[in-house]
Amino acid sequence: MLKKIALHWQILIMLFVGVLYGLYLTEYVSYVEWMGTVFLHGLRMVIVPLILTSIISGVTNIGTGSNLGRLGFKTMLYYVSTSILAILAGLFFVNLLQPGVGADLGFIKEVEGLAVARESFGDTLMNIIPTNIFVAFTEGQMLSIIFFAIIFGYFITRVDEKYNVLLTDFFNGSFEVMMKITMFVIKFTPLGVLGIVAVVVAEQAGDTYALLDIMRRLGIYMIAVLAGLSLHAFVTLPLILKFVAKVDPWKHLKAMTTPLLTAFSTSSSNATLPLTMTAVEENSGVSNKITSFTLPLGATVNMDGTALYECVAAMFIAQAYGIELGFLQQVLVVATALLASIGAAGIPMAGLVMISIILTAVGLPLEGLGLILAVDRILDMCRTTVNVWSDSCGAVTIARSEGEQLNV
Numbered sequence: 001m002l003k004k005i006a007l008h009w010q011i012l013i014m015l016f017v018g019v020l021y022g023l024y025l026t027e028y029v030s031y032v033e034w035m036g037t038v039f040l041h042g043l044r045m046v047i048v049p050l051i052l053t054s055i056i057s058g059v060t061n062i063g064t065g066s067n068l069g070r071l072g073f074k075t076m077l078y079y080v081s082t083s084i085l086a087i088l089a090g091l092f093f094v095n096l097l098q099p100g101v102g103a104d105l106g107f108i109k110e111v112e113g114l115a116v117a118r119e120s121f122g123d124t125l126m127n128i129i130p131t132n133i134f135v136a137f138t139e140g141q142m143l144s145i146i147f148f149a150i151i152f153g154y155f156i157t158r159v160d161e162k163y164n165v166l167l168t169d170f171f172n173g174s175f176e177v178m179m180k181i182t183m184f185v186i187k188f189t190p191l192g193v194l195g196i197v198a199v200v201v202a203e204q205a206g207d208t209y210a211l212l213d214i215m216r217r218l219g220i221y222m223i224a225v226l227a228g229l230s231l232h233a234f235v236t237l238p239l240i241l242k243f244v245a246k247v248d249p250w251k252h253l254k255a256m257t258t259p260l261l262t263a264f265s266t267s268s269s270n271a272t273l274p275l276t277m278t279a280v281e282e283n284s285g286v287s288n289k290i291t292s293f294t295l296p297l298g299a300t301v302n303m304d305g306t307a308l309y310e311c312v313a314a315m316f317i318a319q320a321y322g323i324e325l326g327f328l329q330q331v332l333v334v335a336t337a338l339l340a341s342i343g344a345a346g347i348p349m350a351g352l353v354m355i356s357i358i359l360t361a362v363g364l365p366l367e368g369l370g371l372i373l374a375v376d377r378i379l380d381m382c383r384t385t386v387n388v389w390s391d392s393c394g395a396v397t398i399a400r401s402e403g404e405q406l407n408v
C-alpha cells in the first residue's frame with residue numbers, strides 16, 4: 001500500500017509521526033532511533049564514492065578545458081551572487097526588526113570546543129589541496145575530494161585514447177552503480193526521517209517550558225532569520241528561475257519536494273545530496289553532465305541559507321551587546337558571512353561554528369554565541385532547506401544557460 005503513496009508524502013507523514021512520537025513517547029524514542037541511524041549510515045556510505053564518481057564522470061563528459069572553465073565560471077557566478085542576495089535580505093530584516101536591541105543577556109551559555117573548530121580562511125583555502133587523498137576520503141573532506149576529482153577527471157581527457165576510453169567507461173559505469181545504490185537507500189527515507197525527527201523532538205521535549213521562554217525572547221531574532229529565508233526562497237530564487245532560467249518555479253519546487261523535506265529533517269546538505277541529484281535529474285530533467293558537476297560542489301560551497309543566517313546572527317549579537325556597527329563594519333559582516341558560508345561543511349550546526357569567524361573579524365565577543373544556541377536546531381533545519389533549494393535552482397539555471405530543454 002505504502003508504495004502507492006508518493007515518496008514525499010510518505011516523508012511528510014513520517015515527519016509528523018516523528019514529531020508526535022518524540023512529544024508523547026519520549027521515553028520510548030530508542031525504539032525508533034535506530035531507523036534514523038541506519039538511514040544516515042546509508043547516506044554517509046554513498047556520499048564519498050558518489051561525489052567522486054559523479055564529478056570524475058561529469059568532468060570527463062564535459063570534455064575540453066574551455067567547456068569546463070565556462071561551466072565553472074557560471075557556477076561560481078551563480079553561487080556568489082545568490083549568496084550575496086541572501087545576505088542582503090538578512091541584513092535588511094535584522095536592521096528593520098532590530099531583534100537584539102533589549103535582548104536579555106542572562107541566557108548566555110558556554111560554547112565549548114569553539115576555538116578548536118576555528119580555522120582561518122587562508123588555511124581553509126590551502127587545505128583544499130590534500131596532502132594525502134586517502135585521508136581526505138576517510139575524513140570526508142569534501143572540498144579536497146572535489147578538487148582531486150576535478151583534476152583527475154580533467155587529466156583523463158588528456159591521456160592516450162586507449163586509457164581515456166577505458167577510464168571514462170569505468171567512471172561512468174561506477175557512477176551508474178552508485179546512483180542505483182543511492183536510489184535503494186532513498187527508499188528508506190520515510191523511516192529514517194521518523195527516527196531522526198522523533199529523537200530531535202524528544203531531546204527538546206523535557207525542557208518545553210525553558211524552550212518556550214527562550215523562544216519568546218529570541219522570537220524576533222527567529223522571525224528576522226525566517227523572514228529573510230522566506231524572501232530568498234520564495235521571491236528571489238523563483239524570480240531567477242522565471243526570468244534568467246525561464247522555467248516554471250512552481251513545477252521545479254514540486255520536483256524538489258523529497259530532497260527539501262529531507263534537508264529539513266536531516267539539517268545536512270551533504271546527507272541530502274544523493275536525493276538532490278536524483279530529483280534534479282529525474283524530475284526536473286537536468287542532464288547528468290550538469291548535475292554531477294554543480295550539485296556536489298553546491299552542497300559544500302553554495303549555502304545561501306547559512307550565509308543569511310550568519311549575517312543575521314552576527315548583527316543580532318552586536319545589537320544585544322549594544323555595539324553599534326557602522327556601514328563599513330556591516331560590509332565586513334557581509335563579506336565574512338559569504339566566506340563563512342563557503343567554508344561551512346554541509347553538516348548539522350556547521351553554520352553555528354562558523355559565526356565565530358565573523359565575530360572575530362568584526363571584534364564582537366565570542367560568548368555572544370551562547371545567546372543563539374537554544375534556537376539553532378530549528379533555524380538549521382530551515383537554512384539547510386534553503387541551501388539545498390538554491391543548489392537545485394543553480395543546476396537548473398546553468399543547464400538552461402547551456403541550452404538544455406527541461407521538464408520544468
Ligand code: ASP
Binds near residue numbers: 270348380384
Ligand atoms: N546544516 C547546514 C547544511 O548542511 C550548514 C549549516 O549549519 O548552516 O547545509
